[in-house]
């Protein structure tokens with residue numbers, strides 16, 4: 001196995017993968033309708049539920065071919081009964097994407113929008129559900145990947161359930177990193193794609209949720225043919241297969257990544273992500289960068305840092321300097337605020353971050369920016 005050049009991806013997924021995961025894609029050709037492949041998928045569905053500690057009699061995993069947004073689409077369009085509406089708890093770019101999906105399908109919804117750097121008000125969610133007993137689905141994002149803000153899903157889920165609503169959480173940027181317990185966290189449906197926490201390849205996405213709710217949704221309006229949760233679930237249950245052609249080689253890579261996940265262990269892996277995150281914090285603080293989210297509200301996986309208040313700062317130039325040396329940094333995703341992001345996803349560890357900051361610092365110096373930065377005014381009061 002030839003080692004490949006190792007790039008350190010500090011963007012919010014796809015993440016740095018191991019060579020074993022990359023090479024797991026190189027397999028003899030196989031028709032995915034063979035029993036051998038069904039067995040692989042059956043095991044994978046069980047493993048994906050196990051990662052969030054779900055009871056396999058209650059929860060199941062439904063796999064799709066596509067990127068993570070497909071899961072959001074599937075959950076929103078499939079799980080809304082006739083005559084009911086969705087409550088979106090929205091404090092960032094990814095819940096705003098969910099809002100766009102609701103609009104695209106003309107799904108009745110309430111958009112409870114809060115500032116991108118604020119947590120939702122739990123009393124307000126309670127009040128909205130009191131006022132709108134027709135809300136059947138509460139939806140939010142666990143880690144708002146645009147900012148790194150972590151939402152209090154367990155609390156929101158408890159409120160949703162008290163009002164008889166199902167709770168859907170976009171866990172794409174926490175799954176297989178920050179420990180999740182699907183039952184204790186009051187989650188009815190969560191989701192992820194293979195290229196983020198699992199450290200595998202793009203093209204495989206999955207929804208994990210309650211069998212009984214999926215089965216009930218068979219009688220809800222069908223709003224999509226390809227992206228329908230109950231249709232895909234029924235096909236899996238009947239045949240063990242995806243309804244349409246699965247991303248075969250991507251699934252072999254995901255199988256290897258899941259093996260590595262269980263070998264590293266939930267605690268060990270989360271400890272490593274936290275080490276990487278602390279190293280990112282330290283490096284940014286040493287250079288004088290300001291972060292936009294309060295430290296105690298951060299997910300521990302994504303940092304959004306404000307642009308320095310220096311006319312010589314040039315994100316693209318810094319990016320290109322780092323990229324040429326094997327490190328990828330990523331622009332921000334906050335409307336009206338100039339930020340960039342550094343993320344703790346992927347098969348990386350502290351020495352990679354130390355190596356990154358040498359390069360990053362050299363990039364800033366090459367632009368003539370004095371370090372540490374004068375205390376930035378990017379800081380929000």
Ligand SMILES: *Cc1c(COP(=O)(O)O)cnc(C)c1O
Pocket residue numbers: 012013067068069070094141143144145170171172173193
């Ligand atoms: C990455 C991500 C997605 C999916 O994005 P794709 O580009 O479709 O893979 C969805 N939600 C969150 C929170 C994410 O971080």
